[in-house]
Amino acid sequence: MESEQEQEAGALGMASGSVLRGLPTGADGTSIEALGLNAFYGKKQVLCEVSMKIRGGCVTAVIGPSGCGKSTFIRCLNRMHELGAGARVTGRVALDGQDIYGPMVDPALLRRRVGMVFQEPNPFPTMSIRENVLSGLVMTGRLAAGQADEIVERSLRAAALWEEVRDKLKEPGLGLSGGQQQRLCIARALAVEPDVLLMDEPCSALDPIATARIEELIHTLAGKFTIVIVTHNMQQAARVSHDTAFFLGGALVELAPTNRLFTSPRDSRTEDYITGKFG
Amino acid sequence: MENDASSLSRVERPLSERVIEALLRLAAMVSVATTAAIVLTLGLESAAFFSEVSPGAFLLDTEWTPLFAQQHFGIWPLVCGTVLTSFIAMTVAVPFGLLAAIQMSEFSSPRVRFWLKPSVEVLAGVPTVVYGYVALIFVTPVLQKMMPSIGAFNALAPGLVMGLMIMPTIASLSEDAIRAVPVSLREASLGLGVGRVSTIVRVVLPSAFSGIAASVILGVSRAVGETMIVAIAAGQQPRLTLDPTVPIATMTAFIVQVSMGDTPHGTLEYKSIYVVGAALFLITFGMNWVSYRLSRRYRRLA
Amino acid sequence: MGEIVFRGLCLAAVVLPVVSLLALLAAVAAEGIGRLDADFVMRFPSRIASAAGILPALVGSVVLVLLTMLIAVPVSVGSALYLEEYGKRGRFAGVIEVNITNLAGVPSVIYGLLGLEIFVRFLSLRQSLIAGALTLSLLVMPVIITASRESIRMVPQALREAALGMGATRWSMVRSVVLPMAAPGMITGSILALSRAFGESAPLIIVGAATFITFLPDGVMSSYSTLPIQIFNWVSRPQEAFQANAAAGIVVLLAAVLCLNAVAVLVRHRLQRPRI
Numbered sequence: 001m002e003s004e005q006e007q008e009a010g011a012l013g014m015a016s017g018s019v020l021r022g023l024p025t026g027a028d029g030t031s032i033e034a035l036g037l038n039a040f041y042g043k044k045q046v047l048c049e050v051s052m053k054i055r056g057g058c059v060t061a062v063i064g065p066s067g068c069g070k071s072t073f074i075r076c077l078n079r080m081h082e083l084g085a086g087a088r089v090t091g092r093v094a095l096d097g098q099d100i101y102g103p104m105v106d107p108a109l110l111r112r113r114v115g116m117v118f119q120e121p122n123p124f125p126t127m128s129i130r131e132n133v134l135s136g137l138v139m140t141g142r143l144a145a146g147q148a149d150e151i152v153e154r155s156l157r158a159a160a161l162w163e164e165v166r167d168k169l170k171e172p173g174l175g176l177s178g179g180q181q182q183r184l185c186i187a188r189a190l191a192v193e194p195d196v197l198l199m200d201e202p203c204s205a206l207d208p209i210a211t212a213r214i215e216e217l218i219h220t221l222a223g224k225f226t227i228v229i230v231t232h233n234m235q236q237a238a239r240v241s242h243d244t245a246f247f248l249g250g251a252l253v254e255l256a257p258t259n260r261l262f263t264s265p266r267d268s269r270t271e272d273y274i275t276g277k278f279g
Numbered sequence: 280m281e282n283d284a285s286s287l288s289r290v291e292r293p294l295s296e297r298v299i300e301a302l303l304r305l306a307a308m309v310s311v312a313t314t315a316a317i318v319l320t321l322g323l324e325s326a327a328f329f330s331e332v333s334p335g336a337f338l339l340d341t342e343w344t345p346l347f348a349q350q351h352f353g354i355w356p357l358v359c360g361t362v363l364t365s366f367i368a369m370t371v372a373v374p375f376g377l378l379a380a381i382q383m384s385e386f387s388s389p390r391v392r393f394w395l396k397p398s399v400e401v402l403a404g405v406p407t408v409v410y411g412y413v414a415l416i417f418v419t420p421v422l423q424k425m426m427p428s429i430g431a432f433n434a435l436a437p438g439l440v441m442g443l444m445i446m447p448t449i450a451s452l453s454e455d456a457i458r459a460v461p462v463s464l465r466e467a468s469l470g471l472g473v474g475r476v477s478t479i480v481r482v483v484l485p486s487a488f489s490g491i492a493a494s495v496i497l498g499v500s501r502a503v504g505e506t507m508i509v510a511i512a513a514g515q516q517p518r519l520t521l522d523p524t525v526p527i528a529t530m531t532a533f534i535v536q537v538s539m540g541d542t543p544h545g546t547l548e549y550k551s552i553y554v555v556g557a558a559l560f561l562i563t564f565g566m567n568w569v570s571y572r573l574s575r576r577y578r579r580l581a
Numbered sequence: 582m583g584e585i586v587f588r589g590l591c592l593a594a595v596v597l598p599v600v601s602l603l604a605l606l607a608a609v610a611a612e613g614i615g616r617l618d619a620d621f622v623m624r625f626p627s628r629i630a631s632a633a634g635i636l637p638a639l640v641g642s643v644v645l646v647l648l649t650m651l652i653a654v655p656v657s658v659g660s661a662l663y664l665e666e667y668g669k670r671g672r673f674a675g676v677i678e679v680n681i682t683n684l685a686g687v688p689s690v691i692y693g694l695l696g697l698e699i700f701v702r703f704l705s706l707r708q709s710l711i712a713g714a715l716t717l718s719l720l721v722m723p724v725i726i727t728a729s730r731e732s733i734r735m736v737p738q739a740l741r742e743a744a745l746g747m748g749a750t751r752w753s754m755v756r757s758v759v760l761p762m763a764a765p766g767m768i769t770g771s772i773l774a775l776s777r778a779f780g781e782s783a784p785l786i787i788v789g790a791a792t793f794i795t796f797l798p799d800g801v802m803s804s805y806s807t808l809p810i811q812i813f814n815w816v817s818r819p820q821e822a823f824q825a826n827a828a829a830g831i832v833v834l835l836a837a838v839l840c841l842n843a844v845a846v847l848v849r850h851r852l853q854r855p856r857i
Contacts, residue, residue, distance in 0.1 A: 078746065080742060080745065080746060083741075083742065083745065085669070095287065098287055100287060102287075102288065104288035104289065105287045105288055105289075106287065106288065106289040106292065107745075108745075108748045108749065108750050109286070109287050109288075109289060109748065110287045110748075111745060111746055111747060111748040112747065112748030113287070113748075115746060115747060116742075116743075116746035116747075118739060118742065118743065118746075120739060122737070122739040122740055122742075122743045124740060124743070124744075124757075124758055125740075125762065126758075126761040126762055135744070135747070135757060136744075136747030136748065136749065138753075138757065139744055139747065139748075139749035139750075139753040139754060139757050140747070140748050140749055140750075140753065141753070185743070188743075188747070189746070189747065192747050192748060292750075293750065295752070296750050296751065296752055299752045300663075300667055300751075300752070302659060303659045303660070303662050303663035303667060304663055304667070304668070305659075306655070306656045306657075306658075306659030306660040306663060307659070307660040307663040307664055307668065307673075307674075307677050308677075309656050309660065309719075309722070310660065310677055310680045310681050310684055310722065310723070310726070311676065311677060311680050313680075313684060313695070313719050313722075314680050314683060314684060316695055316699055317687065317691060317695050320694065320695055320698040320699065321691075321694065324698070374594070375594045375597070375598055376594075377594075378590055378591045378593075378594030378595075379591070379594040379595045379598075381591050381594075382588075382591035382592055382594060382595050383595070385591075386588055386591055386592070395595055397846065398595075398599050399595060399598070399599060401599070401602070401839075401842070402598055402599070402602055404776065404777075404780075404838065404839075404842055405602070405780070405835070405838070406779075406780025406781070406782070406809055406834060406835075406838060407780070407782070407783070408780070408782050408809040408812050408813050408816070408831075408834075409609070409780075409812075409831050409834065409835065411813070411816065412609065412812065412816050412827055412828070412831060413605045413609065415816060416612070416816075416824060416828075417605060417608055417609075443598055443601065443602065446598055450595075474583075474584065475584055476583055476584050476587045497686070500686060503688070504687075504688025504689070504690070504691075505688075506688070506689065506690050506783035507782055507783055507809075507813065510783070510813075511813065511816055511817070531688065531690050531783070534690050534693070534694070534787065535690070535783060535786050535787070538693070538697075538786050538787040538789075539786060539792075544702060552694065552787075553694060553698075556690065556691055556694045559688060559690070559691065560687065560688075560691050563686060563687065563688055564683065564686075564687075567682075567683060567686035568683075570686075571682055
């Protein structure tokens with residue numbers, strides 16, 4: 001296809017059967033199933049008839065060239081897509097069997113269960129580190145009295161940031177490094193105790209060391225949450241996910257266990273993409 | 280808080296959310312209501328005015344004497360006074376405003392500009408009653424030394440002072456328009472060996488034309504609507520003249536003049552300020568609209 | 582050579598108006614300084630120029646302007662929030678947008694005529710402080726709305742998404758994320774509007790601010806005078822002694838207005854940087 005993309009598939013050590021070593025799964029995690037999902041921006045269709053099942057308690061990576069609809073796809077999973085001007089969605093997405101586009105569904109309630117981490121770290125600039133972590137609970141009116149300290153520590157520990165910031169919780173979140181900011185955003189998302197965590201290229205604005213720390217963090221979070229991560233980095237997909245979905249031109253081409261998708265793709269387009277034949 | 284933590288459904292959005300949105304919507308409606316009330320007020324009182332005075336007399340009579348025993352309601356003397364003071368103001372505001380805009384956009388470092396812009400804008404922030412005092416007490420006596428025939432009240436002094444007040448409007452909006460001209464255009468011209476001044480005059484200013492025109496029209500609209508300077512320093516004698524040395528009255532000054540007296544509702548004098556207000560509204564509205572369209576055009580191009 | 586002349590002209594176009602304003606203001610100050618003392622500020626108006634003071638006018642101005650802000654700021658901020666955060670996509674927002682642009686250009690005397698008909702007569706508020714405050718509120722609302730909208734637009738979309746992505750409702754997102762970040766711009770716009778209201782006189786003459794008043798306002802239905810109107814009254818008198826009073830009043834008025842402008846600039850510079 002004509003879209004430009006990263007030429008790193010060639011360097012991918014695809015044959016290593018060890019990519020999933022030590023990545024835990026959670027048996028009873030929340031599953032997501034998309035059925036005939038279409039998404040539009042005005043008249044332009046950006047997702048076309050996507051149907052796929054995301055296994056509960058597993059990490060699913062979504063890969064594909066720029067503009068393939070992978071970000072739009074995960075933004076449809078917690079109804080963030082519809083916030084854009086002229087944005088529209090048709091089809092069905094079921095969260096543990098419940099249609100999230102059903103007529104009675106409140107997107108705010110849905111998003112409490114399906115949290116999101118964005119490309120650029122985006123801590124709230126007017127808030128301290130502590131306030132950032134608690135912001136979701138405060139904004140949804142669910143911060144119980146006397147629990148704040150415990151939640152802050154638990155969330156920051158879960159995001160592997162506690163040791164670095166425990167002495168400066170009152171300082172602004174913007175004072176942290178980019179990688180720390182992103183982990184703060186993960187802590188913020190974890191504090192509202194979601195079942196699903198959507199990550200939209202969470203490392204694209206980070207340096208390699210910070211990226212490695214986020215990937216480690218995904219390893220420790222795997223099994224506790226259902227995680228869907230969009231990434232343009234195929235090595236990253238191979239390192240952190242159980243399943244991988246390959247998107248092209250707004251459509252799902254192939255979804256398979258990560259190991260298999262990278263070693264023996266069934267679709268020739270997947271093979272072309274992971275071996276760097278187009279771009 | 281919901282009973283079933285896993286439920287995504289809610290019959291309706293929380294009451295507080297809907298109340299707040301309704302309140303904000305109501306706040307947003309205030310501006311629409313204001314416009315409607317202006318149009319309605321001016322329209323109704325003007326209609327009442329025209330039930331007593333024929334539109335023909337309003338547009339054809341050359342005298343405006345609603346406060347005299349012998350009442351005449353020809354709008355032209357007031358329009359004439361407004362045109363005269365506005366024209367004088369623009370002869371000051373346009374050249375100064377435009378050159379100041381060029382100074383700030385083309386010849387000033389960001390540091391200098393940081394100080395120049397607010398200094399110029401102070402001119403627009405001075406209360407108009409102060410300008411009225413200045414025109415009457417300082418400018419007119421100076422003019423009298425140069426032209427002994429000029430009256431204690433005249434159109435020239437308030438016009439000149441008004442120009443000073445309007446100059447920042449033109450400077451600021453023209454500067455925006457000039458800065459919106461792509462650097463590549465300047466570079467193309469300079470690269471051909473064209474001088475700096477020629478580039479500004481031949482390339483930059485024509486490219487910024489619609490924005491500059493918008494700023495000038497908005498300046499005229501401000502001049503037409505300006506009240507206190509002319510009420511204080513131009514005298515209050517409506518007359519059909521373009522002589523800047525004699526006392527005149529503008530549309531706005533007439534409204535103030537009547538308002539200072541005790542004019543009961545329902546009288547023809549009361550209605551007359553609304554008919555003048557309606558004329559003023561139509562004139563300024565037309566100019567603001569043209570200015571708005573022009574400024575949108577340059578924003579689209581930029 | 583031509584360029585030097587041209588640049589000189591451009592520089593003069595900036596410097597000359599500013600310098601002449603300063604000269605004129607210095608001349609006003611020189612006229613008024615002799616009258617400016619504590620008595621002048623603490624006394625009531627009088628038919629004898631040398632015994633007259635600005636106390637009721639000054640108090641009237643302050644009360645009127647505070648009342649105006651109390652009405653105009655919530656409505657304007659609410660209106661800006663609605664336009665930017667709620668009704669952005671609708672037709673309604675477009676209509677309001679054009680409306681506000683239009684209202685910003687309506688001459689202030691027209692607001693006076695509106696206030697006279699609606700507040701003074703129709704709502705029977707007469708020549709009261711509240712009628713004046715309502716009239717001025719409508720006059721300054723476009724200023725505050727425009728400034729508020731600009732500062733709301735500066736809040737990055739990513740922060741809104743972060744809040745909504747955690748399940749925040751729209752209003753809790755606005756209150757916790759948008760308002761704190763947009764506040765400095767809103768405050769700056771409000772102070773500039775306050776300064777404009779403080780110096781305004783034409784619409785207040787029409788809605789009946791008094792020119793000679795010998796008591797302090799005692800409620801929102803009280804009649805009142807304001808500093809610019811007191812000055813206007815003195816300027817309109819032929820006696821030289823009253824002209825000096827006007828000049829002294831102008832010094833007080835300008836001090837107040839310039840202070841307000843300075844505060845607005847300070848707020849913009851101090852608060853608008855993100856805290857780091």
